[in-house]
Amino acid sequence: MAQVEIVDTADVKTQEMVLNMGPQHPSTHGVLRLEIGTDGEIVRWVRPHIGYLHRCFEKHAENLTYPQVIPFTDRMDYMASMNNNLGYVLGVERLMDIQVPERVEYIRVIVCELNRIASHLISFGTYGLDIGAFTPFLFAFRERERIFDMFEMTCGARMLYNYIWVGGVSHDLPDGFIEAATAFVDDFEKSIDEYNGILSGNKIFIERTANVGILPADMAINYNVTGPNLRGSGVKWDLRRDEPYSIYDRFEFDIPVGRGEMGTVGDCWDRYMVRIWEMEQSRRIVKQALQQIPKGNVHAAIPKQVRPPKGECYFRTETPKGELGVYVISDGTTKAYRVKVKSPCFVALSVLPELCKGAMIADVVAIIGSIDIVLGEVDR
Amino acid sequence: MQALAQYLIQTFGLPVPLSVLSPLLGFMGGVVVLTAIAVQAMYLIWLERKVAAHMQDRLGPMLVGGWHGWAQSLADGIKLLLKEDIVPAAADRPLFLLAPLVVFVGSFAAFVCLPFGDRVIISDLNVGIFYIIAVTSFVVIGIIMAGWGSNNKWALFGAMRSAAQIVSYEIPVGLSLLAAVMAAGSLSMQEIVAAQDGGIHRWFAFRNPFLFVAFVIYFLASLSEVNRTPFDIPEAESELVAGYHTEYSGMRFSFFFLAEYANMFAVAAIAATLFLGGWQAPWGGGAPIFGVIWVIAKAHFLVFVQMWLRWTLPRLRVDQLMYIGWKVLTPFAFACIVGTGAWMLVFKQG
């Protein structure tokens, strides 16, 4: 008779399966490869592999003149190009100690906040897609079309603008822009209610996102997470309020933070809701700016040649994804010596392994969507 | 079919024996129904695209064929037929090739027992509804074959999830249908429709509150059987690319696709038959032609609700889905059975 082998159940190891999510995957928001070690549906570890969209921005910035670099900044976070332009240009203007005309400041705020709304609309729409709700995406794009129409009216481009230049902006606002923008901000309030109705309050959506991917505040600060991800964890920190640049100190707006209404503070629902609330605040800022904008010549302060004195500067601005830091080292010539960009999405992605511990595969998708990364900015 | 064959022989004096004519008619009927279902599925695909588009503030197919792009499905079907048939090199060939057929068969075999009118039914089995539930479970086997045979971890994930989901939701499906069967007193589909004779208040869904709840449970559980949102994790596009049919292309993919829409219509027709009076008009009775129209209209309404839910709701996670199936729908379905039985005893007419 054959001997039956007795196996001790403690020795039976359920094999860890290594899955590859990406580089081509509908939910990774770009070319991102996630190596996931799973035990069935539970994730044991996540290892992100980036660099698929690395286009050597920093090397280009050393070989081109300062104004020539601005179209390259567009392409980092291509959802919010105006904000990238602004971050870089403010850094250079700080080195050159340029004072831009009032009208330029207002125009910059208007376009940057409109771009913030556009970026958050994408984040809202694609998050719905990730969770399985297909319709909010189309609704979000309806509003984005209006914003794009306004930008096209102004500088000719819908998504990558090369608009904010050192010392000013490339084109003045055309006739009809103020009317179109005013109409947009008036209509947008109803749209936000519509989004809350279709997605934010939906029970299934809340089940998928509440208590998932909790980011504690102290971990967030240690990881230098900024922007809506940090505010979702309850930390009331916004560079526009706490280290104001441009003319943000003239506008009245709130800083929404996550309060753990549906689950725990710092879960996916909080981060998502912060973006929805921020759209409302951006709408307020644009409305105020449209009312206050003065007349002026937008090209008055644009220097003939951008040649900052020798020195270095680390300037940070609040983009829709978080704190964009631009470290410019100038050697006194027309080309920068070194430009280093600290991108908020790079930082946010580095926290992903911590957030995904113990989650399920469906949760990984929800978590990636909630930290709202754009691979163009992660890889530069 | 037997009766029809008999009638034809007697009326026209055909020199063909019954034993030959009857199966021949059955076979022809099968071909007709198969074609009708395929066309129906293609129509439903077009309808889904239009419904989705209008809910998303856009138009959907508008150009192909002229009026609102009615020929879009036809064009897509022809395109899929002409596509290269790709079989992954490392795939398990027999499983990979057979899987779409198994899913297809599982979905289409249910139509054999669906009553489209008084005596308009391919085969009025006296265990009709039991047969339908049994044969639609074939789909699970096909899905697992597809997932395993694709040699793709993501497809396997989708297949495993789907198998777990469908098997779990068979129970609320069976139990809620059992409540209706109790009220009818028979498993035969035509007798179930006959038991709802007499007007809209006699339809099972509106006859007693327990049966109404059973109707709702059946509808939700059947959404899960056909892998529709909010229960569509097996094909969750954003997570698993396309789940168990990731590796399929061309005609094989279209088999899966057609089977899904045929299945949708089949469960809607089952719900219409068992709970909404089948081919009966709301005022009772129904001439043969109108009966077909009534049953198709009711099934279409339910299909529209399925589409409406798909384009509105997000998707449930797999453990939440299991929770709903086992801990919510099943106990409520049991309660419905008990309640229906008690109601029938008390009110003596069910």
Next chain:
Amino acid sequence: MTPSEIHQRLREKFGDQILGFEGEVVEPTIKVAAPAIAKVCLFLRDDPDLKMDSLMCLSGVDDPSGDLVVAYHVYSMAHRHRIALKVFVPRENPAVPTVEHVWKIANWHEREAYDMMGIVFEGHSDLRRILCPDDWEGHPLRKDYKVQEYYRGMKVEV
């Protein structure tokens, strides 16, 4: 605290490990000796008056003098003050202690500095390339970088 006060505090604690201070520029910078940087950063984070809880940026720079530089921009959210630190290391042996145990984000920033500049961070748990492919040759952001001709049999277009 102003930058010079921060510099004062660091000098008191670390003496001649603090090599220099430039205060009259746009970005006040403290020069620190390479071997001490990890201890300095830990002190910056934990000292209650300094409380630099946030590492804004960690960059690698190829200095005109030929040395490689690691620039740390740190900020305190608690006290709202900031400072920049710089560490100079020779090109032939660019070794800097890691600060990933101080601020976890340094893990990825240091990987990028290693990838782009070739600066080796001692004690780093996972020092491998992050943006370039793992088998890429050379460190692209160095001023004397020459791109490789072929990568895995494909001609590298410049």
